[in-house]
Amino acid sequence: MVVYAGQGENKRTMALLWRAHGVIEEKVSPGPKQQLSVDEIVEAAIELADSEGMPAVSMRTVGKLLGRSGMALYTYVPSKSELVDLMYDHALGELPTEYDLSVGWRQAVVAWAHDYWAFFLRHPWVLQVSSARPVLGPNEFASVDTLVRLLDGIGLPALRQRRIVGTLTNFVRGAARMIAESRQAPGATGVSDDEWWYARSAALQEVVPDLAERFPSVIRVESEGATPSDEDDDTPYLEREATATFKAGLTVLLDGIETAITQSS
Template sequence: MYRTRVIEYSGKGDPARSLALLWRTSERTSRKGKPDLSVDRIVRAAIEVADSEGLQALSMRRVADRLGVGTMSLYTYVPGKPELLDVMLDTVYGETARPEEVPGGWRERLELIARENWALYLRHPWLLQVATSRPVLGPNVTAKYDYELRAVDGIGLTDVEMDSVITLVTGFVHGTARGAVEASQAESQTGMTDEQWWAAHAPFFGRIADASRFPTAARVGQAAGEALGGSYSPEHAFEFGLRRVLDGIQVLVDRRGGTT
């Protein structure tokens, strides 16, 4: 579960060891010559720990426990937690679908990319706790970036604009997904459902929500609450925001005289 805000940073490990792990240039077999332990098995177990218990629970010892082996045996394959985290990131980034043919034009291609990233964050909420300003230079991350860039290649944008468009779309998804995950975890963190929270606070809102003093907030808040069934809808925020992001990119493409 995504219980506490623990921030990890990608790229903290030894670069030579991380790259060797990411690209599997120095895969080791067990000393008995049996495939009972491998980098892939260790990484999958680590992802399972992060998915089920949160990133704060991830440690070499916890992964070893899940595999039923001694902690020190992991170091035969993985130098440490920083390198392990890099490979975890690269592994889950390999999950996004990348069809060669997408009906429609660049908007449809970007929409698919946004939805794939949205689904990825919801499957692995711990991704939102990893700062990736120093990117993981693994095969899956590289392939994902290449695929996403090809969605807007040849439509009139410069190379820098292509990179910026992908950063805009994925950044929007990252922020919206964070709100969705936090909303989904609110009940477990506070011990109250949304309905219980509103019921507890409603008597006080009547005292402070002066429509004559805050007329716009009162009007819009009521309209949004009735339309969305609450104060916040992650799904609406994603759908509405994605359309506006694509509309903004459309302006840039039109200005460049681009094509679909």
């Protein structure tokens, strides 16, 4: 059995996140032993979220995946929202925490950004977990710490460094979100991205024939220099565009950071 020294939701949540068994007294007590573990539940939920998307993650479905009823999970986890927090922090655990700084901070940050980006594309549901109220789990701390360290010795005052860390994190999340959302357009395996896009554009053309006259600037900018698709690259249009926007945007941001460094020194 588990007893919480102080009390309160927050304490219990933190104990769960940090597996702080030191703070928790384990008491032997009657009744059957627990047959599952928080980790098992969290991993099953992540599996489900990866393959079927966040909406498919319900207490009942996670329970079923473990051969249990939905309610059984409530012995391990106080509520679904806590389970989601645990999923979030657990997933963050797979991010690298060390980067080679001998090649310069800029290259290191590019590597970090690509890893972070790829992480969100592997686990798109993470983007649906709020980023504003931090979860304060160990892996969240570790991942922020990793990025902070990349910017540690380049002569930025702490405050500026903090802003830039926030901006970079936000930037990668937003860029990844564009792709992640485009991948789950009409539910599971409905029409593909390109088919949807084509049908929409055709309908638009028909309903608004004078589109090009009404919005000349967008039309010009959107039509010029479309990213060419490689021979055997079947990445959908929106996704290629979003990827290119990510890379270009990262360059712009890094250039801006260099300016900030120059101004600080």
